[in-house]
Ligand SMILES: Cc1cc2nc3c(=O)[nH]c(=O)nc-3n(C[C@H](O)[C@H](O)[C@H](O)COP(=O)(O)O)c2cc1C
Ligand code: SF4
C-alpha cells in the first residue's frame with residue numbers, strides 16, 4: 001500500500017479507510033498538517049490536494065508507509081471514479 | 092419517441108400504458124389505483140401478478156432487442172434518481188459499470204429494505220415481482236451483465252417467497268438469476284457490504300473503490316434499489332417522456348412512500364404521482380389520515396432521515412429531489428408521523444440506540460461514537476443532562492459526521508441533529524429536569540437488542 005499505482009497524476013489526496021484504522025496515531029506524527037487524531041485517537045485526514053514537489057506530499061507518503069494498519073493511501077486528486085481501483089479495495 | 096433496435100429491423104415503439112387519467116390527476120395512488128405506474132395492475136386481493144398476466148398487461152419485454160447505449164440514454168433522459176436512499180443518478184452509475192462491461196459485471200437488486208418501518212420494496216416484491224425482474228434484465232442489458240443477484244431478507248417472508256416463485260416462472264430467460272438471503276443487520280444493505288457478502292466474506296462495508304468499479308469478487312457491480320429497478324422496466328417499455336409525466340421537472344417520475352406512525356393504517360405504501368405536501372398526502376388518503384390532533388413532527392426518509400416540525404412538514408412539498416423538499420431528502424421514502432404530546436427526544440434516543448447496535452463495529456468513530464451519542468440522548472431524555480452535556484452531544488455528532496467506511500454514522504448524525512433542532516422546546520424542558528419515555532403507541536420503534 002506504500003506506493004500508489006503509477007500514473008501521470010501530479011496531485012494527490014490522502015484517503016483513509018476508516019474500517020482499517022486502528023488508531024495507532026503514527027500518521028499524525030508523520031504528517032501533522034494533513035492528519036489529526038480525534039478524541040478517541042482515530043485519524044482524520046484533510047481532503048485538500050497535495051502537489052508533486054511539495055514537502056507535505058513527502059510527509060504524507062511517510063504517513064502512508066508508516067501506518068501499521070495499511071489504512072492510508074494516496075489517490076489521484078480529484079478522486080476520479082474511473083481511476084485505478086484504490087489500493088484499499090479488497091474483496 | 093422511438094429507439095432503433097439493435098438488429099435495425101423494427102423500431103421499439105413506446106406506447107402509453109393507458110389513457111391519461113382524468114383531470115385532476117390523483118396526487119397519489121395505492122396498489123392497483125387509478126393513474127399509478129409502478130403500482131398499476133390488479134388490486135391487493137388478487138395476490139401477486141403472475142408472469143402471464145404481467146405480460147398480458149404490459150406486453151413482453153425482450154431486452155436483447157435494445158441497444159445498451161439507447162437504454163442508457165433513455166435512463167439519462169428520465170432523470171431517474173436512485174430510490175435506495177442516496178438519490179444518486181441511476182444513469183451515471185449504469186455508465187460507470189457499463190464502461191467496465193468487459194470485466195464481467197454483476198447486477199444486484201437491493202431488495203433488503205433494512206429500514207424496519209419501510210415496506211415499499213417488499214410491496215413491489217410481494218405484488219409486482221416481474222416488474223422488478225424485468226427491470227433487473229434492463230439493467231443487466233445496459234451494463235453487459237449476464238448475472239443478476241436479488242438480495243433480500245428471508246425474514247420478510249412473503250416478499251422473499253414471492254420472488255422465489257416468480258423466478259421459477261422465468262427459468263428459461265437469457266440471464267442467470269440468483270436469490271440471496273441478506274444477513275440481518277441494517278448496514279448489510281449498504282452497497283459495499285453487499286459486495287463483500289457476495290465475495291464470500293461477511294456483509295461488512297469497506298472503504299476503497301466504489302462497487303461499480305470493484306465489487307463482488309472484484310467485478311464491477313451495479314447495486315440498485317428494488318424500486319429503482321422497477322422504474323427501469325417502465326422507462327424501457329414506455330419511454331422517459333411518459334415516465335416523466337409523473338412528478339415535476341425538478342423531481343421527475345413517480346415515487347413510492349411508506350406511511351408510518353400515528354396514521355390510520357401504518358404500513359400503507361403509496362405511489363406519488365405529482366407533487367403534494369405531506370399534509371395533502373396524509374389528509375387525502377383514508378389510510379394516511381392523522382389519527383390524533385395535528386402531528387408534533389414527521390420523520391422523513393427513514394431512521395437515518397430528517398425530523399421536520401409538524402406544521403412545517405404539513406406544508407412541505409413531498410417529492411424526490413432535494414430541491415423539491417426544501418433540502419430534506421426523501422431517502423427510503425418513509426413518512427413517519429409523531430403524535431402531538433409524544434417526545435421526539437426520547438423517541439430519537441431509542442432510534443439512535445438501535446442504530447448504534449446495527450453498526451458493523453469496524454470503524455472506531457462509529458463503534459465508539461454512536462453508543463456515546465445514544466447515551467447522550469438517553470441522559471437528556473431522562474432529564475439528567477446539563478447544558479454542558481448538551482454541548483458535548485453536539486461536539487460528538489460533529490466528530491462522527493463523515494467518518495467511517497460507510498454512510499451509517501453520517502445518517503445517524505443527520506437524524507440526531509435534526510431532532511435536537513426540531514425538538515428544541517422539549518430539549519429545554521429536559522434541561523430543566525423533565526423526564527420522558529418514548530412514544531409507546533403509534534410511532535414505529537425498533538426493538539433494541541441488549542448485549
Ligand atoms: C447503512 C446503510 C444501509 C443501507 N440500506 C439499504 C437498504 O436496505 N436498501 C437499499 O436499497 N439501499 C440501502 N442503502 C443504500 C445502498 O448503499 C445503495 O446506495 C443503494 O442500494 C443503491 O441503490 P439506488 O441507487 O437505486 O438508490 C444503505 C446505505 C447505508 C449507508
Ligand atoms: S497510523 Fe494508520 S491506524 Fe494509526 S491512526 Fe493513522 S491511519 Fe489509523
Ligand code: SF4
Pocket residue numbers: 018019278295296297449450451452453454455457458494495496497498499500
Ligand atoms: S462506519 Fe460503522 S457501519 Fe460503516 S463500516 Fe464503519 S463501523 Fe461499519
